[in-house]
Amino acid sequence: MWQKIERVDRRILYILVLILVSLPLWFPIGLPIPVSSTTKAFYNTIEALPANSVVIFSYDYAPAAQAELQPMAEAGLFHAKSRGLRSVLVAFWPQGAPLAVTAAKKVYGDAFPNVNEYGKDIAGGIVLIGYIPGGAIGMSSFASNVWATIGVDHYGKTFATLPLMNRVKTASDFGVFIDWMAGTPGAIQAVMYMHGPYGVKVGTGATAVSIPEARPYYSGGQLFGLLEGLAGASEYESLVKGYGWTPTLLAPMDAQSLGHVLIIIFVIIGNIGFVASKMKGGG
Amino acid sequence: MLDVIAPYLGIVFGALITLFVYSFLWKENPLSRAMEHLFIGLAAAYITGTVYDAAMKVAVLTPNRLAAGNLIWALPILIGFMYLFFFTKKYFWLYRFPVSIVAGIGVALVIVGNIQSNFVAQISATVKLPLLGSQDPAWSWFPLDNILIILAVLTVLSFFFFTFEHKGPLGISARIGRYVMMAAFGSAYGFTVMARISLLIGRLRYLYETQEEGFWAYYLIPVAIVLMIIVAYWERTRKPPAEVPPALPPAVPPPAAPPEEAPSRKRKKTS
Numbered sequence: 276m277w278q279k280i281e282r283v284d285r286r287i288l289y290i291l292v293l294i295l296v297s298l299p300l301w302f303p304i305g306l307p308i309p310v311s312s313t314t315k316a317f318y319n320t321i322e323a324l325p326a327n328s329v330v331i332f333s334y335d336y337a338p339a340a341q342a343e344l345q346p347m348a349e350a351g352l353f354h355a356k357s358r359g360l361r362s363v364l365v366a367f368w369p370q371g372a373p374l375a376v377t378a379a380k381k382v383y384g385d386a387f388p389n390v391n392e393y394g395k396d397i398a399g400g401i402v403l404i405g406y407i408p409g410g411a412i413g414m415s416s417f418a419s420n421v422w423a424t425i426g427v428d429h430y431g432k433t434f435a436t437l438p439l440m441n442r443v444k445t446a447s448d449f450g451v452f453i454d455w456m457a458g459t460p461g462a463i464q465a466v467m468y469m470h471g472p473y474g475v476k477v478g479t480g481a482t483a484v485s486i487p488e489a490r491p492y493y494s495g496g497q498l499f500g501l502l503e504g505l506a507g508a509s510e511y512e513s514l515v516k517g518y519g520w521t522p523t524l525l526a527p528m529d530a531q532s533l534g535h536v537l538i539i540i541f542v543i544i545g546n547i548g549f550v551a552s553k554m555k556g557g558g
Numbered sequence: 559m560l561d562v563i564a565p566y567l568g569i570v571f572g573a574l575i576t577l578f579v580y581s582f583l584w585k586e587n588p589l590s591r592a593m594e595h596l597f598i599g600l601a602a603a604y605i606t607g608t609v610y611d612a613a614m615k616v617a618v619l620t621p622n623r624l625a626a627g628n629l630i631w632a633l634p635i636l637i638g639f640m641y642l643f644f645f646t647k648k649y650f651w652l653y654r655f656p657v658s659i660v661a662g663i664g665v666a667l668v669i670v671g672n673i674q675s676n677f678v679a680q681i682s683a684t685v686k687l688p689l690l691g692s693q694d695p696a697w698s699w700f701p702l703d704n705i706l707i708i709l710a711v712l713t714v715l716s717f718f719f720f721t722f723e724h725k726g727p728l729g730i731s732a733r734i735g736r737y738v739m740m741a742a743f744g745s746a747y748g749f750t751v752m753a754r755i756s757l758l759i760g761r762l763r764y765l766y767e768t769q770e771e772g773f774w775a776y777y778l779i780p781v782a783i784v785l786m787i788i789v790a791y792w793e794r795t796r797k798p799p800a801e802v803p804p805a806l807p808p809a810v811p812p813p814a815a816p817p818e819e820a821p822s823r824k825r826k827k828t829s
Contacts, residue, residue, distance in 0.1 A: 289583050296758055300766055312694045342760020343753065369608040408612040412660075415667055425612075426620030433621055467671030471679070483753035487746040494693060494707075495683035497675060504749070505756040527759045534755040 278555075281548035288541065295537050299529035306529050313493060314510040317478050317500025318354075320451065326359045326398065328450030329443055333465070334364065334371035334378070336457035340482045341374065346523050347480040347508035348455045349378045350515045356382055357518035359398035360450065361439055365407055367414055367460045372405040372429055379403060388430060394437035402439050405429030411460045415468040418446040418475065446473035451499070456481040462489055466497045480507060505531055565770040572768070573775040576761050577782035589789055613638065684711055710738045 324330070332352060336344050355362045364375040379387045379401065392399045407413045407425055416424040421444055427433050434440035442448055452475050454462040462479035469475040476499050481489050483504030492498045502511050509524035516522055575593055582590035613635070618624040623631040643653040684707070692703040716728060717735035724732045768775040 286584060292755075292758070296755065297762055297766075300759070300762055312696060339757070342763070343756045369605045369612075372608070406608055406612045408609055408616065411671075412663055412667060415671075425616050426623075427615050431615070431619060433619075435621065463675075464671075467675040468667070471671060471674040483749040483756060486749050487742070491680060492675075495680050497679055497683075504752055505759070506752070527756075527763065530759050530762075531752065531755055534758075535751065538751050538755075 277548040277551035280544055281552060292534060292537060296530045296534045299533055300526050303526040304529040304533075305525065306532055308506075308509050308513055308525075308528055310510045310514060311503070311507070313501040313503060314507050314514070315500075316493075317480075317502055318511060318514045320476065320478060320499045321351075321354055321358065321360075324358070324360060324450050327361065327396075329361045329363060329439075329448060330355045331363050331365060331443075331449050331452045332375070333452065333454045334366040334375040335368045335454055335461045336374065336482070337368060337370040338374070340457035343482045343505050343508065344455045344457060344480060345374065345378065346505075347502050347511055348374070349381045350508070350512050350520055351453060351455075351480065352378050352382045353520050354515045354518060356392075356399040356401070357515075357520075361396065361400040361442070362402075363439070363443055364401070364403045364405075365417070366405060367407055367410060367464075368457075369406055369408075372403075375403055375405070376429070394428075394432070394439055396439045396442060400439045402437055402443075403429040411464040411468065414460050414464050418469045418473055420445060421448075446475045449475050451476045451478060453477075454479045456485055456489070458482075458485065461485065462498060463492065466492050470497050480511070566773055569768055569770055569773060569775050570778060573765055573778035574782055574785075576765060577779065578786075580761070581782075581786050584786075585790075587786065587789060588793065589786060684708070709734075714738050 321330070332348070332355075334348060352362060352364075364379065366372045366375055376387070383390045383392065383401065387393070388403060390401075392401050394400070394402055404425060405428065407417055409416065413424065422434055422440075428437065428440075446452075446469055449469070452465055452469050454465050454477065456462045456479050462477060462481065465475075465477045465479075470477045477497065478500040479489055479498055480502035481504070483506075486501070486503050489498065489501060493501045502508055505524065505527060509522070509528045512520060512522040512524055575596070578589040578593045581587055616623075617631045617635055622628055624635075637656050637659065640652050640656045643649045643651075687704045687707060689704060689708075690701040692698050692701055693707070694703070697703060713731045713735035715735070716731040717739070719728070719732075722728055765775045765779070
């Protein structure tokens with residue numbers, strides 16, 4: 276029997292995953308979401324920033340990672356705006372700038388960039404610089420001299436016409452640098468080219484695949500906080516809820532949890548089948 | 559007119575493309591292959607446009623650059639265009655210049671950044687760990703966290719110590735190091751599973767939650783299934799391409815070849 280289970284058609288497993296992940300999206304269970312220490316550290320650092328600080332948000336991901344990173348990127352921008360911080364949005368991935376626009380529209384309204392806060396050095400002020408070419412080289416150049424790296428925003432306005440940009444010239448002007456990371460360049464490069472040489476505080480919200488790579492930097496004190504995939508985004512949303520943010524990931528986290536339970540069951544059954552067939556002399 | 563139907567078209571294409579891509583899980587088929595090609599083509603076109611736009615902003619539109627008559631900024635553009643020599647045989651050597659420049663700058667940056675952030679800072683953080691303590695405040699009742707980290711670092715390092723044979727204490731340490739690495743790989747696998755499930759949730763949320771005036775994306779699921787069945791039926795019933803018969807051996811043996819000359823060391827002209 277175990278051998279039969281071991282050789283089950285993979286398509287049956289796919290269908291089981293589809294059903295179990297779909298069900299909570301239609302009928303949420305409401306499983307509790309405990310907040311991890313890495314998420315708390317991320318949230319607390321933003322909370323501790325002086326009200327007029329500048330936060331650099333870097334949208335270093337493509338639509339493929341949107342499911343995991345967009346919710347935290349939107350909640351992060353909302354958090355900064357609610358605290359009266361100034362936000363500067365950049366992207367070191369070509370596909371990142373439109374995702375930054377989507378996040379800004381969600382937080383500042385569909386009229387963005389035609390909003391009162393755009394370009395101004397006021398509470399909730401925002402500038403969207405957009406894509407900066409060069410990958411890690413561009414990131415290093417941005418840290419050493421923002422205005423020399425690029426002098427116009429996403430919409431072609433020169434920095435001289437945007438009062439907020441008068442406060443953002445080198446890495447020493449960054450309150451914190453937050454990287455929404457799906458690969459390279461991402462938070463690891465920000466640690467190398469901003470935290471290392473200039474002492475900029477770097478935090479990240481990363482796709483689950485990138486977490487094993489980013490974890491040692493958090494343990495080493497080089498990242499001030501870490502949002503770990505969809506779970507981290509959901510934890511962060513639950514903290515930002517205090518500012519009036521509507522959590523979007525309660526049902527998806529139920530789906531995530533059930534999906535994990537199913538995978539764990541598959542792994543256990545697969546291993547029992549493997550051991551059973553080995554004991555029978557099959558392996 | 560286009561403004562009215564555009565949101566509906568967006569939903570139709572978004573839902574159908576999602577379903578066609580996932581149809582690969584059942585079996586590779588022409589629809590999933592077509593979506594792969596569409597993705598690659600769109601991504602390449604989009605990135606080309608975005609990078610061109612960004613290069614224009616950096617080299618031309620930024621104050622005091624090309625638009626202001628500062629001709630030195632034509633140089634990076636020219637160097638960038640030298641990448642196109644990749645496609646010629648005669649001037650391929652010119653392609654090596656931009657590659658060398660980018661590689662040189664990249665290597666210089668990586669050396670400096672790596673030594674500071676990945677080497678010195680990581681070693682320093684490990685050395686500074688107090689012997690008793692926990693990494694996570696929620697686990698403060700278990701103050702052996704740091705000891706585990708130190709042991710894990712030492713045993714993993716011993717696994718990669720090949721000067722002596724892995725026997726005795728070194729063998730035990732290396733074996734523990736192997737288990738530590740297996741635990742780390744298991745953790746990475748767990749995160750990968752989490753990421754893949756998250757991606758599935760993202761697409762399912764698109765299908766279940768996207769709508770335009772009561773026209774829901776999940777309405778397209780039966781349409782996609784019917785299309786997939788039609789394509790599968792077409793693929794099953796179409797005639798296989800005619801096979802080319804293998805070439806027959808020549809009836810008369812060819813005349814003997816002239817004696818071979820020693821191979822010349824001179825490079826062939828490629829132009």
